[in-house]
Amino acid sequence: MVTLADILGAAGAISGVADRTPLIPSPFMSAAIGHEFLLKLENMQPIGAFKLRGALNAVRALPEGVAGVTCCSTGNHGRGVAYAARERGIRAVICMSELVPQAKVDGIRALGAEARIAGRSQDDALAESRRLAAAEGLVEISPFDDAAVIAGQGTIGLEMLAARPDLDHILIPLSGGGLAAGIAVAARAIRPGIRLTGITMNRGAAMHLSIAAGHPVEVAEMASLADSLGGGIGHDNRLSFPLCRDLLDDTVLVSEEEIYHAMQVLYHEDRIIAEGASVVGLAACLSGKLAPAGPTATVVTGRNLDMQVFTRIVTGQDVRLDDHVIKGCPYAT
Ligand SMILES: *Cc1c(COP(=O)(O)O)cnc(C)c1O
Numbered sequence: 001m002v003t004l005a006d007i008l009g010a011a012g013a014i015s016g017v018a019d020r021t022p023l024i025p026s027p028f029m030s031a032a033i034g035h036e037f038l039l040k041l042e043n044m045q046p047i048g049a050f051k052l053r054g055a056l057n058a059v060r061a062l063p064e065g066v067a068g069v070t071c072c073s074t075g076n077h078g079r080g081v082a083y084a085a086r087e088r089g090i091r092a093v094i095c096m097s098e099l100v101p102q103a104k105v106d107g108i109r110a111l112g113a114e115a116r117i118a119g120r121s122q123d124d125a126l127a128e129s130r131r132l133a134a135a136e137g138l139v140e141i142s143p144f145d146d147a148a149v150i151a152g153q154g155t156i157g158l159e160m161l162a163a164r165p166d167l168d169h170i171l172i173p174l175s176g177g178g179l180a181a182g183i184a185v186a187a188r189a190i191r192p193g194i195r196l197t198g199i200t201m202n203r204g205a206a207m208h209l210s211i212a213a214g215h216p217v218e219v220a221e222m223a224s225l226a227d228s229l230g231g232g233i234g235h236d237n238r239l240s241f242p243l244c245r246d247l248l249d250d251t252v253l254v255s256e257e258e259i260y261h262a263m264q265v266l267y268h269e270d271r272i273i274a275e276g277a278s279v280v281g282l283a284a285c286l287s288g289k290l291a292p293a294g295p296t297a298t299v300v301t302g303r304n305l306d307m308q309v310f311t312r313i314v315t316g317q318d319v320r321l322d323d324h325v326i327k328g329c330p331y332a333t
Pocket of ligand 1: 049077144174175176177178179180228229277278301302303
């Protein structure tokens, strides 16, 4: 599995490139929950998202002479893998579905990686990545179901508890569960009684439904403001599913309207530009679905936004997501 020792090893491996983001207080959110509320600013990583940690740890661990790497991605893992592959001077092919925003595809190409668009879902992108791995001798790096990736993401938990050993509750954006699994392994080892909540959108909550069912389940993939949280957990999930199932205290779902409002809050109150996936922890508290009982922190996971959509949100305009329209609302507390 993945242990604290693996995470400490990852911290050494990624040191100086993807580590040590600030953990800052949010006065507005602290007042809202009645306890200190802290933001771990992974949106400040070199690729604009925490995924660089896991990707770097995985790519640096590959044997000498490797031909190249491939992965499926909702955008940010691909960007991390592209960055790490460029650093090692090897080929990277990133497979994504049509649901991935153009800004993310462009960011991957800008790092010199090949971007392939395959189908309408993460499953389609995964199938293409596996086909390529077999056909072209590339190593496939899962965005979440990989021990080196999970250990890399776990370094976030190490840093949070090193900065604030008194944290009572960590709110973790949850998709394939690599981030939550890594943080949970670190946090449970360092502070066993800490509360750990995984949070995701109600449009396609793959890990939440899988934990409830007791096995990985498939979900229909839908457009969401939290596009980085889209996709399934893989029917053959080996690591992130059991770790999330065993180590998280609970999972909470938020709506698109709640994500919209929380993006406005983070921007207007904390002056932070971040993706929908980054604000689900705020959304869960602001909607009253979670009531933390002590010092609380969440991970602001990324900033790789479609700026046109972001501008519409922070100026209170309607946003269309395929079949669903989020009714605009100017920001007011
Ligand atoms: C990947 C990602 C997540 C979710 O991480 P998982 O390990 O898939 O659960 C959250 N936010 C952003 C910005 C991401 O890129």
